[in-house]
Amino acid sequence: MESQVQAKQIRVAVCGGKGKMGREVVKTVAQDPALDLAGVVDPSASDETVNAFFGVDAAPELLFDCSLQDMLAREKPDVCVDFTNPEVVFANTMAMIEAGCRPVIGTTGLTAQQLETIDAALRAKSLGGLVVPNFAIGAVLMMKFAQEAAKYFDHAEIIELHHNKKADAPSGTALKTAELMRESQARFGRTNAPETEIIAGARGAEGPADIHIHSVRLPGFIAHQEVILGSPGQILTIRHDSMDRNCFMPGVALAVKKSMDLTGLVYGLEHIL
Numbered sequence: 106m107e108s109q110v111q112a113k114q115i116r117v118a119v120c121g122g123k124g125k126m127g128r129e130v131v132k133t134v135a136q137d138p139a140l141d142l143a144g145v146v147d148p149s150a151s152d153e154t155v156n157a158f159f160g161v162d163a164a165p166e167l168l169f170d171c172s173l174q175d176m177l178a179r180e181k182p183d184v185c186v187d188f189t190n191p192e193v194v195f196a197n198t199m200a201m202i203e204a205g206c207r208p209v210i211g212t213t214g215l216t217a218q219q220l221e222t223i224d225a226a227l228r229a230k231s232l233g234g235l236v237v238p239n240f241a242i243g244a245v246l247m248m249k250f251a252q253e254a255a256k257y258f259d260h261a262e263i264i265e266l267h268h269n270k271k272a273d274a275p276s277g278t279a280l281k282t283a284e285l286m287r288e289s290q291a292r293f294g295r296t297n298a299p300e301t302e303i304i305a306g307a308r309g310a311e312g313p314a315d316i317h318i319h320s321v322r323l324p325g326f327i328a329h330q331e332v333i334l335g336s337p338g339q340i341l342t343i344r345h346d347s348m349d350r351n352c353f354m355p356g357v358a359l360a361v362k363k364s365m366d367l368t369g370l371v372y373g374l375e376h377i378l
């Protein structure tokens with residue numbers, strides 16, 4: 106007779122499951138013995154089953170859902186992972202919380218005010234959730250190192266490089282990096298000469314702490330970022346490259362599992378490592 110009691114699986118749904126990130130998440134959830142794939146939502150749904158589309162072995166056999174609300178009401182997942190787009194992510198997140206489901210949000214573009222609203226809604230329901238601008242451990246370390254280096258350099262700029270299907274600019278990672286660097290130093294580039302842009306935007310966007318952020322969009326890139334810090338006679342460059350979307354998946358699985366023990370919103374993977 107089986108003596109060990111099987112640990113309860115976490116029921117996880119994926120919103121945006123047919124997208125570039127969503128399809129990796131579906132496979133990750135389906136392959137993790139601690140997780141149970143509860144639903145896959147995408148407006149570009151088809152009659153094909155989830156199992157057939159992804160070549161996974163989820164039981165029972167799942168169909169795609171076009172409506173997040175329908176899936177939430179029917180399946181009542183513990184956690185829903187969202188990789189959709191900046192236009193829909195806030196409404197999706199609020200729908201998850203309303204349904205008593207913990208959001209794990211990878212989609213970028215949420216504003217500071219929206220993050221506050223999400224946190225309040227989670228607390229009102231005694232639920233936890235995460236918004237993670239970058240699930241790659243190397244990117245989290247890049248941000249941490251940039252925050253540390255920002256104590257010692259008065260001048261810094263960020264170049265982020267992504268594929269040309271990315272909807273928002275600058276990237277959530279670049280914004281989060283600049284926010285962390287602002288905790289080390291309030292303002293960068295104070296001794297720069299007065300500037301005239303011959304072409305508008307040539308100096309990039311002025312982000313948190315006046316850090317200039319430059320967004321490059323080209324086919325061929327996935328997600329890359331350089332934080333360049335300068336002082337007289339020296340340059341420090343901190344660079345991270347995501348070469349494959351697999352690099353985000355251990356972070357996603359960790360966030361899903363940790364979300365079960367949280368109350369309120371956690372913003373950034375570094376808080377749960």
Ligand SMILES: NC(=O)c1ccc[n+]([C@@H]2O[C@H](COP(=O)([O-])OP(=O)(O)OC[C@H]3O[C@@H](n4cnc5c(N)ncnc54)[C@H](O)[C@@H]3O)[C@@H](O)[C@H]2O)c1
Nearest residue numbers: 121123124125126147188189193211212213237238239240
């Ligand atoms: N946090 C991270 O580590 C990380 C890493 C890579 C990408 N991203 C972000 O993730 C998001 C998705 O990126 P992607 O490359 O997978 O995009 P994608 O365009 O390939 O996929 C988005 C998917 O969402 C679906 N979708 C659109 N509206 C929807 C809705 N209302 N409900 C359900 N599904 C919906 C689309 O049909 C599509 O299949 C972007 O915001 C991107 O910046 C985050």
